[in-house]
Amino acid sequence: MLLLSSVLRSRLMACLGAVVLLLGGCGRKASEPVAPVNNGQPEPGRAPGAHSPQGESKTNLTEFGEEVLPVDKAPSDAPLRPINGIPIYELSNPQIGNPGPGPSPKVTVHYERISGEERGTGPTFVLRTSDGNEHAAVGGFGPFGGQRKAGEMVVDLGFRGAPGGGTPKNIEVYLVQTDRRWEDEGFRPRFKVSNSVVVGNLGRPLQFAREWKPDEAAKLNNPPPAAPMAGANGNVGEDTDFVGHTMGLLPALRYADPNKRPVLGVLYMAGQGEPDPGKKLNCLIHLTPAYDARQPRYGQQALFAKPGYAVGGLNVKTKKIVTAVQVVFMKQKPDGTLDPADSYTSKWLGYPDEGDKEGKLSGEGRKVIGMHLKHFGTVYAVALVLE
Numbered sequence: 001m002l003l004l005s006s007v008l009r010s011r012l013m014a015c016l017g018a019v020v021l022l023l024g025g026c027g028r029k030a031s032e033p034v035a036p037v038n039n040g041q042p043e044p045g046r047a048p049g050a051h052s053p054q055g056e057s058k059t060n061l062t063e064f065g066e067e068v069l070p071v072d073k074a075p076s077d078a079p080l081r082p083i084n085g086i087p088i089y090e091l092s093n094p095q096i097g098n099p100g101p102g103p104s105p106k107v108t109v110h111y112e113r114i115s116g117e118e119r120g121t122g123p124t125f126v127l128r129t130s131d132g133n134e135h136a137a138v139g140g141f142g143p144f145g146g147q148r149k150a151g152e153m154v155v156d157l158g159f160r161g162a163p164g165g166g167t168p169k170n171i172e173v174y175l176v177q178t179d180r181r182w183e184d185e186g187f188r189p190r191f192k193v194s195n196s197v198v199v200g201n202l203g204r205p206l207q208f209a210r211e212w213k214p215d216e217a218a219k220l221n222n223p224p225p226a227a228p229m230a231g232a233n234g235n236v237g238e239d240t241d242f243v244g245h246t247m248g249l250l251p252a253l254r255y256a257d258p259n260k261r262p263v264l265g266v267l268y269m270a271g272q273g274e275p276d277p278g279k280k281l282n283c284l285i286h287l288t289p290a291y292d293a294r295q296p297r298y299g300q301q302a303l304f305a306k307p308g309y310a311v312g313g314l315n316v317k318t319k320k321i322v323t324a325v326q327v328v329f330m331k332q333k334p335d336g337t338l339d340p341a342d343s344y345t346s347k348w349l350g351y352p353d354e355g356d357k358e359g360k361l362s363g364e365g366r367k368v369i370g371m372h373l374k375h376f377g378t379v380y381a382v383a384l385v386l387e
Contacts (some may be wrong), residue, residue, distance in 0.1 A: 038385045045172050063088045063115060063330030064195045067208050070198050074210035079176050079192035081209045083220055086177055087116030089123070089194040094173050096157075096199055105157045109197060111175075112150040123175040125153055128204050130170040170200035173205060179222050180304060181296045189220065214383030224294035228257045228370065236260075237385040239372050243316040244381025245275075246374050256370035256385045262336065263311040263368045265290040265304035267297050270350045273378030275320040278333070282351035283321045284379045289371045303346055305329040312338045313362035314382065315345070317352050322379040328362065336387070338365045 060068050068081050082088060093110045107127065126136040157167055175194035182188065192209040212220060236256040258264075271285040286300055289311070293304055305311065305327075312330030317323045326349070331342035340362070363386045370385030 016375075040362055062192070062209060062286045064090055064186070064193075066192075066195055066206075069208050069210040071211050071213055076206070077135070078207065078210040079190045080216065082191045082193050083179070083189070084176075085116060086179075086191060086193055087118045088114050089175055090114050091173060091175070091194050094171075094197040094199045096167065096169070098170075099154070102156065104375075107155040107157060107171070107173065107199070109173050110150070111153055111194070112126045113148075118147060123177040125155060126174055126176055126255060127155065127168070128172040128174075128202075128207055129168050130201075134207075138307060144176070157255045170198075170202050172202050173194050174207065178362050180298060181226070182219055184297050185219070185224075185294075187216075187219050189216065224296050225292040227288060227291060227295055228255050229298050233258045233370075237369050237387060240363065240384045240386065242372070242374065242381040242383045243361055244318045244322050244374065244379070245320050250374040250376050250380050253322055253373040253375045254370070254385070257374075260367070260369050260387050261291045262332065263289040263291060263370065264293075265302060265311065266325070266349070267295070267300040267302050268349050269300045271378075273321050275378070275380075281319055281321060281323065283319075283323045284325065284350045285377075286375075287322070287325065287328075287371065287373060287379050287382060301349075303327060303349065306330055306344075309344075310338060311363070311368045312340065312343060313360065313368075314384065316359050316361060316382055317348070317356035318351070318359070318381075319353070319356050320380070322350070322382060323356050324348045324352035330365070335369050338363070338367065340365050 012362050019257050041086040062068060064083060071079060083092055091109050092112075093108075096105055097108070101107065109125075129135065147239050147296045174192060174196040177193045178188055178190045180188060192207075196206045196208075198206070198261045230253040233256040234254065236258050237260075239254075266282060267286070267288040269286040271283065273285065274278050275281045287301065290302060290304065295301075306329065308331060310332050311327055315326040315328065315330035317325070327346040329344055329346070330338035330340055333339055361382065361384050363384055367387040368384050369387050371378055371384040372385055374381040
């Protein structure tokens with residue numbers, strides 16, 4: 001793996017707005033090249049959400065003006081046509097050189113986001129060499145970099161970018177975005193979200209996106225229900241007191257469902273934290289309210305209530321950071337409230353210890369519609385959000 005130093009990363013993020021790292025030896029073997037299909041006008045932007053390209057698309061072009069291949073004419077490694085609402089970019093002015101610092105050659109590409117809002121770290125930068133192999137990059141724009149509408153992306157090639165070693169002279173560059181929402185269902189769609197630009201003479205057709213297969217379209221039109229965005233609904237619900245450590249400027253992650261769906265379970269990840277320098281503890285790294293069994297888990301474990309029950313409280317163990325939680329499930333009443341007299345508890349999630357402090361959170365039968373966390377690498381404190 002070819003890595004940028006922390007100094008170089010900070011300079012590039014400040015000056016160029018985007019830094020990515022190339023995995024020099026992680027190529028993907030290309031399929032047979034496919035000739036381009038029809039020309040036409042770029043498809044106008046649509047409202048966010050999926051659609052079936054075969055059934056609704058009136059052109060064979062993406063929003064960034066490239067042709068879309070039919071399924072039966074596309075190579076097996078072709079990315080998918082973008083889903084509606086995903087951020088779309090236009091690339092231009094690709095160059096190979098050494099703008100510095102460091103001795104190794106770099107690829108520089110200008111980008112401009114032409115639609116959508118980037119809330120994550122951005123798409124993946126892909127280099128495709130003249131042998132048809134793809135070389136994906138790690139990361140994207142870096143923290144907050146995706147919020148910039150335009151800038152430069154720089155990839156450090158090292159000295160192993162071309163087949164057989166050395167600096168590649170002929171490359172295709174484009175961006176892809178992998179959507180993880182369906183990964184628990186065995187589906188990780190990979191969308192092409194920019195045009196391709198070329199340095200030199202690639203000697204083969206560009207890597208175009210392809211249409212969705214019928215089974216892909218069915219999944220993309222039925223996305224898993226998502227949790228509310230953290231911090232998005234500050235005026236929804238009422239918080240309980242926190243259990244845990246709340247001193248200092250700890251970042252808050254508050255989840256409150258605007259539709260007041262009941263919390264039916266939790267997503268969690270256990271690991272190791274360091275609340276004080278040199279002092280490592282087993283603890284909860286992440287804790288997220290779960291509203292639906294299909295809710296994306298993003299690598300977390302899941303615990304859900306039995307049918308007819310919902311989260312009504314939490315027992316929380318702490319040692320400055322939260323080491324474990326035990327979920328209290330209560331019977332749901334017809335009016336949406338909960339019955340504390342008909343309840344049961346889960347196993348402890350995390351690393352409970354007899355010496356830990358223990359606190360209790362409960363809405364005393366009120367519907368739980370979210371959670372409020374103090375979080376900085378690990379969970380420091382937790383509260384419930386009640387209807």
